[in-house]
Amino acid sequence: MRGDSRRGDHGRPPPARTYGKQEGASFQVIILGSSGGPREDTVTGLLVRSTSSEWKKGSVIAVDAGAHLAKIIRILEDEHGLPRNSEMVPEKDYSRTLTSGPFAGVQTSSISAKATALYIFRELLHSFLITHPHLDHLSGMGINTPALEYGREAKAIVALPSTIDAIKNHIFNDVIWPNLSDEGHGVGFVTYRRLIEGGNPRLGQGEGRGYVNVCDGLATKCWSVSHGRCRRRSQTISHQRDGSFGFAPDGYPFSARRVSQMSDGYMNAAGPPHHASMPVTQPAFPRTPGAHSENADPIIHYQPVDSSAFFIRNDFNGQEIIIFGDIEPDSVSLHPRNQVVWEDAAPKIISGTLKAMFIECSFDDSVRDEDLYGHLCPRHLIAELGVLAGKVMTHKRNQQGMSLQEPPSPGAVKKKRKRNSEEPSGTLAAASAPNGSANHLSPTSPRPTDIPAPGQSPARSLSHARRTRTVHIADGSPHDPAKILGDDHLRPLTPGGSVARPETPGRYQSPHPAVWTPSHLPAPLKGLTVHIIHVKDTLADGPPPGEIILKQLRDRGTEAGLGCEFDVTSDGESIWI
Ligand SMILES: Nc1ncnc2c1ncn2[C@@H]1O[C@@H]2COP(=O)(O)O[C@H]2[C@H]1O
Numbered sequence: 001m002r003g004d005s006r007r008g009d010h011g012r013p014p015p016a017r018t019y020g021k022q023e024g025a026s027f028q029v030i031i032l033g034s035s036g037g038p039r040e041d042t043v044t045g046l047l048v049r050s051t052s053s054e055w056k057k058g059s060v061i062a063v064d065a066g067a068h069l070a071k072i073i074r075i076l077e078d079e080h081g082l083p084r085n086s087e088m089v090p091e092k093d094y095s096r097t098l099t100s101g102p103f104a105g106v107q108t109s110s111i112s113a114k115a116t117a118l119y120i121f122r123e124l125l126h127s128f129l130i131t132h133p134h135l136d137h138l139s140g141m142g143i144n145t146p147a148l149e150y151g152r153e154a155k156a157i158v159a160l161p162s163t164i165d166a167i168k169n170h171i172f173n174d175v176i177w178p179n180l181s182d183e184g185h186g187v188g189f190v191t192y193r194r195l196i197e198g199g200n201p202r203l204g205q206g207e208g209r210g211y212v213n214v215c216d217g218l219a220t221k222c223w224s225v226s227h228g229r230c231r232r233r234s235q236t237i238s239h240q241r242d243g244s245f246g247f248a249p250d251g252y253p254f255s256a257r258r259v260s261q262m263s264d265g266y267m268n269a270a271g272p273p274h275h276a277s278m279p280v281t282q283p284a285f286p287r288t289p290g291a292h293s294e295n296a297d298p299i300i301h302y303q304p305v306d307s308s309a310f311f312i313r314n315d316f317n318g319q320e321i322i323i324f325g326d327i328e329p330d331s332v333s334l335h336p337r338n339q340v341v342w343e344d345a346a347p348k349i350i351s352g353t354l355k356a357m358f359i360e361c362s363f364d365d366s367v368r369d370e371d372l373y374g375h376l377c378p379r380h381l382i383a384e385l386g387v388l389a390g391k392v393m394t395h396k397r398n399q400q401g402m403s404l405q406e407p408p409s410p411g412a413v414k415k416k417r418k419r420n421s422e423e424p425s426g427t428l429a430a431a432s433a434p435n436g437s438a439n440h441l442s443p444t445s446p447r448p449t450d451i452p453a454p455g456q457s458p459a460r461s462l463s464h465a466r467r468t469r470t471v472h473i474a475d476g477s478p479h480d481p482a483k484i485l486g487d488d489h490l491r492p493l494t495p496g497g498s499v500a501r502p503e504t505p506g507r508y509q510s511p512h513p514a515v516w517t518p519s520h521l522p523a524p525l526k527g528l529t530v531h532i533i534h535v536k537d538t539l540a541d542g543p544p545p546g547e548i549i550l551k552q553l554r555d556r557g558t559e560a561g562l563g564c565e566f567d568v569t570s571d572g573e574s575i576w577i
Pocket residue numbers: 036134136258259260263326373374
């Protein structure tokens with residue numbers, strides 16, 4: 001990651017990056033940890049505050065806290081020049097305001113970096129929003145919590161109930177870590193705050209309805225998303241019904257090994273991804289010959305691993321950002337639900353209230369789908385953003401009062417086919433869509449070329465697609481839109497030639513790059529910056545993984561005509577939105 005590669009052998013590192021302009025910004029996001037491991041000191045952690053309020057008590061939230069207090073100390077040393085320790089105790093009325101760095105504006109009565117960091121942690125930080133209970137997203141929070149001992153109030157851990165249950169049962173459980181929470185006879189340094197998925201409709205009003213306050217000037221709404229799947233033995237299923245996660249009825253902790261789709265051969269039998277709020281049951285093949293009798297085989301239940309996407313709203317001006325936890329593509333998911341987030345986000349992009357999202361892209365495109373372990377890589381992220389782009393275009397069309405046309409009559413289709421066969425094939429997709437804009441694609445949807453554009457009949461679309469594909473599209477080149485948008489996981493056609501799933505409104509298909517130059521593309525996501533977090537370090541010599549990922553995202557994003565900017569975050573970076 002860029003942040004760490006900056007630290008050379010000599011002296012202080014150069015200043016951390018700043019992205020965006022402070023003037024006119026609604027949010028400041030400080031990246032404490034930009035990676036998804038395997039180094040423990042750079043794992044995911046962000047600080048978020050509203051620029052509409054000063055640095056003051058309870059004015060900051062942490063979103064995930066794999067890296068936390070140690071990184072705040074490091075930033076104060078490196079970026080603000082504070083000494084790590086101070087043997088001197090400050091005078092009673094000592095006070096200084098930090099300048100030029102991520103914490104510029106913080107007023108402190110401490111001398112050292114560590115004492116100032118403690119003040120930020122204890123006093124300025126209001127709560128931890130935790131996307132999911134994996135260690136790389138909360139280890140810092142756990143280790144740091146004893147430092148709250150002499151604080152005045154419990155710090156809130158804000159999350160969906162499944163995440164809170166996991167933290168309660170598996171972290172602050174007096175086994176892995178002392179119970180420092182205020183439930184189950186704990187000591188009360190932290191308090192659990194359970195969110196209602198999709199927001200609490202009884203709170204807030206107008207555009208802010210459903211959002212709950214998380215600190216001075218910031219409110220949040222949370223959606224559950226999928227981060228791969230895990231398997232559980234049938235013997236432990238009973239405990240899951242009562243909502244606790246991971247302890248068998250006798251209190252004995254079981255081991256749950258995350259598996260990726262098809263990585264061990266079991267998942268092939270599960271068939272295509274489908275919506276599953278219930279576990280998917282599979283026999284535990286392969287088994288060791290002779291090890292078990294047929295009847296003794298446990299049943300393996302597959303369950304989605306839950307993660308979250310937080311919409312965070314600046315209550316003063318209505319601006320929003322989204323911060324995702326680890327997330328997998330809908331196209332490979334046991335429980336695809338990214339669409340819900342995109343549906344919520346689309347109108348906010350149109351209105352200009354959503355200008356940035358923080359989303360993971362753990363691997364570069366060399367990763368195979370079966371090795372994703374519930375994560376994204378550029379081809380899948382671009383496909384997901386393609387869904388968002390499609391929804392933006394649909395909302396825009398709806399706003400403009402353009403209703404979809406009725407499917408044309410067979411006669412009209414014939415005539416149009418003849419006309420189209422005389423056109424350059426690459427222009428067809430755009431020409432058949434209203435206003436010459438693109439038609440739509442979802443990564444969980446049929447092949448790009450088989451999707452009817454709005455106003456197209458499926459038959460026409462298929463015929464058109466086959467011709468288009470033959471001539472231009474399915475050329476297997478890097479410019480193949482089917483590849484750009486993740487063809488390898490698209491739904492098959494039914495024997496009758498119709499698509500396997502009903503068309504989802506809001507699909508986006510990039511126009512063919514051979515015909516459309518970037519300046520002609522519709523750029524539905526213009527104005528949005530996609531900040532990449534959770535890049536996994538390979539710890540190998542050579543170009544940093546983040547640089548490879550950034551290039552792949554930019555290339556694919558341009559080809560797909562999305563119009564958004566990409567940025568790979570680095571440790572210590574301050575981002576103004
Ligand atoms: N089946 C698996 N095989 C190898 N590594 C895995 C497997 N499942 C998860 N992991 C790794 O464990 C990590 C846990 O945190 P992440 O989900 O960020 O990323 C995960 C992968 O890097």
